[in-house]
Amino acid sequence: MPGAIRISPTRAARATSLLRTVQFTHPPSCPCHSNPAHHHHGPRSVHEARRHLATPLDTSRQKEYAFEMAASSIRFGPGCTKEVGMDFTNLGAKRVMIVTDGNVAKLDAMRQVVEGLETEGVAYEVFDKVRVEPKDSSIREAIEVGKRYKPDAWLAVGGGSVIDTAKLMNLYETFPEADFFDFVNAPLGKGMPIPGKLKPLIAVPTTAGTGSETTGTAIFDLVSKRAKTGIAHRNLKPTLGIVDPLNTRTMPSAVHASSGLDVLCHSLESWTAIPFYERIPRPANPIQRPAYQGANPISDIFSLKALKDTVKYLPRAVKDPEDHEAQSQMLLAATLAGVGFGNAGVHLCHGMSYPISGQNPGYKHPGYQVSQNIIPHGVSVAVTAPAVFKFTGASNPDRHLAAAECFGVDISNVKQESAGEVLSEALANFLVKLGDQPRGLKHLGFGREHVDQLVEGTIPQARVLMLAPSLETQDVDAEREQLRGLFEEAMEY
Known part of the structure; x- marks a missing residue:
């Protein structure tokens, strides 16, 4: 037909696919629908569709349209703590830092992990100075210990305070040039995303509460502001959580x-x-x-x-x-x-x-x-x-x-x-x-x-x-x- 615009079958198929995606993605049904300033209901032509996709969106006022799921690998079962030495061997780790606190250091969970590492011939050092409900000062001190030892893997044995401290030791030993506040949650810190993977961290919880063995979150007291804050990013989550019910039997x-x-x-x-x-x-x-x-x-x-x-x-x-x-x-x-x-x-x-x-x-x-x-x-x-x-x-x-x-x-x-x-x-x-x-x-x-x-x-x-x-x-x-x-x-x- 004279003057008609011809569209190739491939391009037409792409346009149809785009329109269907825009129509049926829910919620929200269209990326533009979450923008209060945007009124029309999607592209009206192939050319408009392409222009629509090419134009950068101001995401600061856009509502989210996707979610992600991230969690550590979890092993659950009475007695599974004894497998931790084999886990580090399987990871190829030669030098492990064990992070714990003074009370947990005396418990059977620590005996089990030490025996496991020694059986496998994995070198280790114990840091047992974690503070319950850690402060930024105790976190900084722990980080310096980690930087001096330079482990190739980490093992946290304890409650949420221990696991969170180990996460932050791992973070700042991996990125030693970072300023402490670079990754701290905004507005108290810069809230920068963690730019890469950390070293392997295995977490062995001895309390039944924080869930820190599964999450990418670490919390501490920022004393100067008289408030808690922390760091949250998927790269912070442990590699493996060893969830052994025998380890919580000593909880008061x-x-x-x-x-x-x-x-x-x-x-x-x-x-x-x-x-x-x-x-x-x-x-x-x-x-x-x-x-x-x-x-x-x-x-x-x-x-x-x-x-x-x-x-x-x-x-x-x-x-x-x-x-x-x-x-x-x-x-x-x-x-x-x-x-x-x-x-x-x-x-x-x-x-x-x-x-x-x-x-x-x-x-x-x-x-x-x-x-x-x-x-x-x-x-x-x-x-x-x-x-x-x-x-x-x-x-x-x-x-x-x-x-x-x-x-x-x-x-x-x-x-x-x-x-x-x-x-x-x-x-x-x-x-x-x-x-x-x-x-x-x-x-x-x-x-x-x-x-x-x-x-x-x-x-x-x-x-x-x-x-x-x-x-x-x-x-x-x-x-x-x-x-x-x-x-x-x-x-x-």
Whole structure:
């Protein structure tokens, strides 16, 4: 036909494929749909389609359209610690640094790993000076030790503090020229992505709580800012997590309780975080996609299972030190929650917990064998949980009611507008029945005169606050007011 534009079959097929992709990708249905300034519904011609794809998008205002799943390899089973020597041989490691703390250094888990390395003829050195709830100063000291030894692989044996410290030793020994704040989460640090792979790290958890054996996250106190912060990137995750239930049998009851509360909040926060496709900004490059991405269909499976198991097994593990089934199931729940929150992220309980720990007015949790005052991480996250989930309930009533049902609540006649209140009450009852838990910030020694400082310590936690439903993160003054209300609500439950 005269004047008609001819399109080759190949080009036509590509255009058709593009249009189908734009139409059926969900959520969101089209990369442009998440841009408030973009109104038309996709390319109207082949030429427009090509121009549409070639034009760089301003991703800073675009919502996310993809999620990624990353977790360490996990080996679970009673007695599997003894295999660690063979693991390092299989990795070709000749020189291993073992990272632990003074208490764990005396336990059977350490004896097992040392025997395993010696049987395989793998050289090692032990660093046992990790601080529980590490500070930036203790992290820096550990990093210098690692740089001097120059291992070709790492082994962390202990709780979250040990595993997180080992991750950071590995990071800065691999990139010795980096400034300490290069990788620290923004806005307290530069938040730069880790540019390459680290050396192998095997993590052997001895507590059932942090899930650090699965995640690319490491947390510490930044003393100068009186707040916790950390580093989060997929390259930070361990190569292998050896999850051996025998290693948690030495945990005191108080440690079982507080570490289990961390699992509880990990799972609840990742289950109720904003969905991944609502997160802004979309990364301009996949390397910039954060480890904490928002709730997604895969993380949901791990988070909800971890929540159900924690509600079922944590009271048993705390009550009876000989209930090895409950202890084993809690360790598995911690790992499941780690996979869930390690990809979906956490939000308000954790964001608010960091200044609670960093601004401790003098509280020392009973049952912890440490000399310093300490608010265990699990206690600092759980103490605000009833207030937090009452606040977030309206954002997604169905998810909050599903969580309440895990606590045994009959939700058949509960109105959606009551979802937050119902979950809050279920949480408070669970915490009270668990026993020996401070029933609000007041019982940690905080008063209303501390609220403003707690709010200011929470504001910099942008990495997790951006995932918090119902929080006005685009308006700092409104965000402050909401956080102030939450801290006041959390004074006592």
